[in-house]
Amino acid sequence: MSITKTIVNVGIADTKTVQTPANIRTLGLGSCVGTVLYDEKRQIAGLSHILLPDSSQAKTSNFNPMKYADTAIPQLLEMLQVKGARNIKAKMAGGAQMFQTGKGTSFMRIGDKNIEAVQEALRKSNIRIVSSDVGGNVGRTIEFDPSTSMLSIRKRNHDIYTI
């Protein structure tokens, strides 16, 4: 008998939560960072896909908080706590530098800045990063299974691996 798993998709600048037996994933992360916060015991998890590091750089006041690392991480944490998650840990992936060119442009180091901003937001919330696969120069698709707390990663030219 085959069991079809529900997979919840998280888009760009979005955040969602799931519970076993559903998985949660986001596709085609480049310089963006995907952060999974999860409660291993209760098998509840949430995934945030941020595009930019810092909401103070937003040029409008009514910005989408899920777009920025510093606002998305606390909101995801709260969403999980409301669902009863405790003892929350993190796994993260993404933050690649997709172009080798681009000195002096917004393309430069955006991946690194996103990684640092997520790490900082997690530190502020006292969340431990259990494992991460960040940086480099290739895109990633990531999928988290809350029943095993494993994050699987697919890159071009690579077999799927888990962290």
Added chain:
Amino acid sequence: MMDAFHLTDLQKDILKEIGNIGAGNAATSLSQLLGQKIDMMVPNVEIADFNEVIELVGGPEQPIVGLMFQVEGEMTGVMAIVFDMREAEYLVQKITYNNQSRLSEQTEGADLDIAMSALSEIGNILTGSYLTALSDFTGMNLQPSVPHLGMDMAGAIMTMGLLEISQVTDYAIIIDTEIRQEEESHENINGNFLFIPDPSSFQKLFAKLGWN
């Protein structure tokens, strides 16, 4: 809530005309470069959120070759030229006069360098043609940056072109023009030009053309 753009039908028609003029000139350049007839489809003007932008080029995991240019001058924005891997390989073969050239996700080393440099050059020519036609039409001074080239999942590549406008809004107005080779021929070129002006550029453009 998020800023939603609104375009009148007339404004949409103006933007379609921008796509016609720009991509038309770029298609002519490509046609001369390849010695083959290249057709252009009717431009599509879309107001799309970031996820929809990526759907326009095949979805987040679709392997693409993306060439990205910042547009500088009186109007600013991003120009993205998108090919799928097979089309990009064909272009490399034509430009390098080498039918044995291969381009895939496994390509590396000198082969990759040659392919990247050939594609960057095609990108320079096409973007130059597009923007020159646009400059002539609008009387605005527009220049492309150096090309930024990436070969990876569409989601990973296309978000790079959205970073600048994402500081301001969650939506992009996209002028998407597809070019195609004539159907009868064996080879097939099918690429997209996506011109994504910065939100602040639209008023300038409409004002310059006498439509406010």
